[in-house]
Amino acid sequence: xxxxxxxxxxxxLSEEACLTINCTYTATGYPSLxxxxxxxxxxxxxxxxxxxxxxxxxxxxxxxxxxxETTSFHLEKGSVQVSDSAVYFCxxxxxxxxxxxxxxxxxxxxxxxxx
Amino acid sequence: xxxxxxxxxxxxTEKGKDVELRCDPISGHTxxxxxxxxxxxxxxxxxxxxxxxxxxxSGLPSDRFSAExxxxxxxxxxIQRTQQEDSAVYLxxxxxxxGGWQEHFGPGTRLTVL
Numbered sequence: 001x002x003x004x005x006x007x008x009x010x011x012x013l014s015e016e017a018c019l020t021i022n023c024t025y026t027a028t029g030y031p032s033l034x035x036x037x038x039x040x041x042x043x044x045x046x047x048x049x050x051x052x053x054x055x056x057x058x059x060x061x062x063x064x065x066x067x068x069e070t071t072s073f074h075l076e077k078g079s080v081q082v083s084d085s086a087v088y089f090c091x092x093x094x095x096x097x098x099x100x101x102x103x104x105x106x107x108x109x110x111x112x113x114x115x
Numbered sequence: 116x117x118x119x120x121x122x123x124x125x126x127x128t129e130k131g132k133d134v135e136l137r138c139d140p141i142s143g144h145t146x147x148x149x150x151x152x153x154x155x156x157x158x159x160x161x162x163x164x165x166x167x168x169x170x171x172x173s174g175l176p177s178d179r180f181s182a183e184x185x186x187x188x189x190x191x192x193x194i195q196r197t198q199q200e201d202s203a204v205y206l207x208x209x210x211x212x213x214g215g216w217q218e219h220f221g222p223g224t225r226l227t228v229l
Binding site: 042043044045046049089091102103104105106107108 | 148159160171174217218222
């Protein structure tokens with residue numbers, strides 16, 4: 001079945017450091033790929049997405065590129081802020097969205113950014 | 116409000132008791148999902164509704180878990196004879212045309228089984 005593997009945390013960085021959170025996937029067909037973020041005490045929010053190979057999703061300074069050849073969707077940010085401290089989840093849905101319709105999530109990576 | 120709401124936000128119960136968790140999706144969203152977030156297990160899919168029917172119940176962990184949706188709107192997740200391993204945050208999400216066919220998640224219900 002479909003699955004997502006993301007790097008285990010926790011990750012601790014200093015403000016303005018570079019961030020990469022690795023994510024790889026296994027899926028039949030051509031999934032859509034997502035990064036969700038969960039800030040402390042808040043609900044899960046979509047951060048960015050990509051729906052086809054070579055697409056780059058970007059939001060709030062974060063970006064991730066859909067790499068079909070390496071089945072990867074790594075999350076990157078050039079300069080993190082304290083406010084980026086959160087848990088980040090990589091996820092996929094199959095395309096076309098028929099059948100189960102569910103999101104398949106990685107286990108999450110907790111990021112802490114220190115001033 | 117315009118978002119997905121869930122109630123209660125926190126629930127503490129004793130082992131063996133039944134609990135009901137409620138989800139109010141965004142108005143007009145036809146798709147509704149329940150997920151469970153627990154330490155070490157990440158986010159696990161439980162059940163998917165399209166309208167009032169549930170074409171995918173594959174994530175329900177046992178027959179103690181059931182869910183229904185009425186009027187294409189509110190959904191209730193019921194856990195019978197709760198066990199300590201049921202302790203988790205239960206998340207609801209809805210999806211529809213309003214919102215660009217992207218999942219919108221509720222704040223979750225934190226269930227603690229003593």
